[in-house]
Amino acid sequence: MAPEDRLEPNRRRSLSDPLWNAMRPPANESANERESRLQAEAQAKKVSDGIDEMIREERKERLKRKEVKVLLLGQSESGKSTTLKQFQLLHTPKAFRSERMAWRSVIYLNLVRSIRRILEAVSPEPETNGANDDLPDEGDSVASIIISANGNHRSYVVPNYDHYLSRLSSLIELEERLSRQLSAPDEDEPTHLSPDAASSAYASSVSLAPVSPSSSNSSGPSSSGQISAPQLKNKASIASEVSVHTHSNWKKVFSFGGKPKHTNTNELVGWWEDPDDPCHVLYACAPTMMELWRDRVVRWVLEQKRIRLEESSGFYLDEIERITAKKYIPTDEDVLKARLKTLGVIEHSFTLSSGFARGVEWKIYDVGGARSQRQAWAPYFEDVNAIIFLAPISAFDQQLAEDPRVNRLEDSLLLWKMVVSNKLLANVNVVLFLNKCDLLRTKIESGVKLNRHLYSYGDRPNDYESVKKYFYNKFGVMHQQYTPNKDRELYIHFTSVTDTRRTHTIINNVRDIILKANLKDIQLI
Numbered sequence: 137m138a139p140e141d142r143l144e145p146n147r148r149r150s151l152s153d154p155l156w157n158a159m160r161p162p163a164n165e166s167a168n169e170r171e172s173r174l175q176a177e178a179q180a181k182k183v184s185d186g187i188d189e190m191i192r193e194e195r196k197e198r199l200k201r202k203e204v205k206v207l208l209l210g211q212s213e214s215g216k217s218t219t220l221k222q223f224q225l226l227h228t229p230k231a232f233r234s235e236r237m238a239w240r241s242v243i244y245l246n247l248v249r250s251i252r253r254i255l256e257a258v259s260p261e262p263e264t265n266g267a268n269d270d271l272p273d274e275g276d277s278v279a280s281i282i283i284s285a286n287g288n289h290r291s292y293v294v295p296n297y298d299h300y301l302s303r304l305s306s307l308i309e310l311e312e313r314l315s316r317q318l319s320a321p322d323e324d325e326p327t328h329l330s331p332d333a334a335s336s337a338y339a340s341s342v343s344l345a346p347v348s349p350s351s352s353n354s355s356g357p358s359s360s361g362q363i364s365a366p367q368l369k370n371k372a373s374i375a376s377e378v379s380v381h382t383h384s385n386w387k388k389v390f391s392f393g394g395k396p397k398h399t400n401t402n403e404l405v406g407w408w409e410d411p412d413d414p415c416h417v418l419y420a421c422a423p424t425m426m427e428l429w430r431d432r433v434v435r436w437v438l439e440q441k442r443i444r445l446e447e448s449s450g451f452y453l454d455e456i457e458r459i460t461a462k463k464y465i466p467t468d469e470d471v472l473k474a475r476l477k478t479l480g481v482i483e484h485s486f487t488l489s490s491g492f493a494r495g496v497e498w499k500i501y502d503v504g505g506a507r508s509q510r511q512a513w514a515p516y517f518e519d520v521n522a523i524i525f526l527a528p529i530s531a532f533d534q535q536l537a538e539d540p541r542v543n544r545l546e547d548s549l550l551l552w553k554m555v556v557s558n559k560l561l562a563n564v565n566v567v568l569f570l571n572k573c574d575l576l577r578t579k580i581e582s583g584v585k586l587n588r589h590l591y592s593y594g595d596r597p598n599d600y601e602s603v604k605k606y607f608y609n610k611f612g613v614m615h616q617q618y619t620p621n622k623d624r625e626l627y628i629h630f631t632s633v634t635d636t637r638r639t640h641t642i643i644n645n646v647r648d649i650i651l652k653a654n655l656k657d658i659q660l661i
């Protein structure tokens with residue numbers, strides 16, 4: 137039975153239907169409130185019509201100068217930065233590859249984060265006590281289920297937990313050390329470390345040097361150098377997601393400036409001979425990491441808790457051996473899969489050197505999609521030619537990290553409505569990437585039912601093609617319904633932007649559409 141089917145009936149669906157929430161009028165609106173809303177809207181329309189005219193003029197000017205600006209929009213983890221990386225890989229591959237050693241540390245952090253999430257998930261909870269229940273038939277290595285006194289809360293005991301925790305303590309220390317390096321201490325906005333954690337971290341070590349296996353326990357949390365389960369939980373709360381402000385010079389910090397390079401290839405060499413390089417801790421912990429990830433009891437507990445790490449960002453658990461090799465160099469695919477949350481706005485420009493649009497300068501803007509980052513979007517609306525909006529359609533059964541009460545699909549639909557109905561964007565080309573189709577397919581094929589999370593799906597077939605088509609129509613209809621420009625064409629693509637070959641074809645296609653639309657505008661001037 138799929139874990140979903142074991143849910144109590146009243147927990148089977150999300151608390152609300154995402155589509156209905158996105159479309160409904162304001163709740164309990166009185167006649168007076170309606171009147172003032174309409175007046176405010178009329179006033180706003182007047183102002184926005186004036187602004188529209190100004191923007192149209194500016195846009196014409198820019199088009200004459202042969203400049204195209206594209207804005208990537210969508211919620212956090214929708215795939216914006218990955219799309220930007222694909223643009224870089226396609227148009228400036230040398231520059232893309234020159235940064236891969238900097239991404240190595242982000243990949244390490246992603247891998248260690250997955251290990252920490254497993255350790256957290258299987259850690260025993262001290263407040264529970266009680267009886268064993270329906271356990272999997274796993275021979276000697278069986279998990280115990282402990283049920284709390286009121287019978288509601290379950291905790292699972294993994295026999296090898298202490299073994300894993302003691303052998304992997306140095307990884308948790310490495311995670312803290314790398315995170316601290318990622319945000320140089322002189323930065324305005326620190327990374328994910330909370331003020332308390334940051335100050336204690338900096339107090340304990342001002343050195344930004346990587347950790348070595350021998351030194352990793354020296355500043356450890358207990359006299360034995362081992363981390364305890366409560367300490368692990370405490371660390372987990374301060375290190376939830378790796379993020380870095382775009383002003384940061386993290387790529388420089390992590391790319392080993394000044395270290396020797398190969399004379400022919402100009403690639404870095406010899407970092408593995410540096411005992412302080414993080415590769416040594418990872419290499420030493422690799423066998424235990426693999427043992428943990430392969431442990432059937434651990435996998436069973438993850439399944440019971442409905443934790444699907446395979447779907448999460450920065451998933452490298454199936455490639456531990458390759459990634460922890462001392463001479464590991466990230467491949468293009470590894471860099472595309474690396475997860476680093478965006479804070480601020482990243483600009484990437486390139487100029488096409490051939491084709492009918494030779495000499496046009498492209499500027500692609502990648503913004504942060506988390507709720508706290510969205511106020512930075514609006515200023516870009518004023519002088520953009522095209523928007524690529526990413527909606528991760530595999531996320532229909534997930535919640536926002538920044539607000540666990542909100543379903544991620546509902547959030548995507550609300551954002552989409554906000555973008556397509558925006559008057560400032562009325563004449564901007566809009567391209568929609570229905571993204572993470574690879575994860576959607578796996579999810580649907582593993583038996584997850586869409587109608588448990590989206591009532592409006594009703595009793596349509598729960599297969600990948602039908603689900604895709606349904607989302608295509610929903611987003612398309614919403615555009616038709618809310619766009620202020622009924623002549624605007626919407627271009628929709630099903631994407632998995634980590635897939636390089638297909639994404640490059642789509643990018644070329646999108647680029648041509650945007651250029652042709654803009655050339656048409658120029659001819660109309």
Ligand SMILES: Nc1nc2c(ncn2[C@@H]2O[C@H](COP(=O)(O)OP(=O)(O)OP(=O)(O)O)[C@@H](O)[C@H]2O)c(=O)[nH]1
Pocket residue numbers: 210211212213214215216217218219448449450451472473474475476477478479503504505506571572573574575631632633634635
């Ligand atoms: N399997 C799969 N993973 C994807 C896909 N698109 C993006 N990812 C991964 O999802 C994670 C999040 O992607 P990002 O590009 O960082 O998301 P973002 O929209 O820039 O997120 P913020 O910076 O927080 O706004 C990364 O680890 C990506 O590699 C996809 O189509 N399929």
Ligand SMILES: [Mg+2]
Pocket residue numbers: 216217218476477478502503504505
């Ligand atoms: Mg990003």
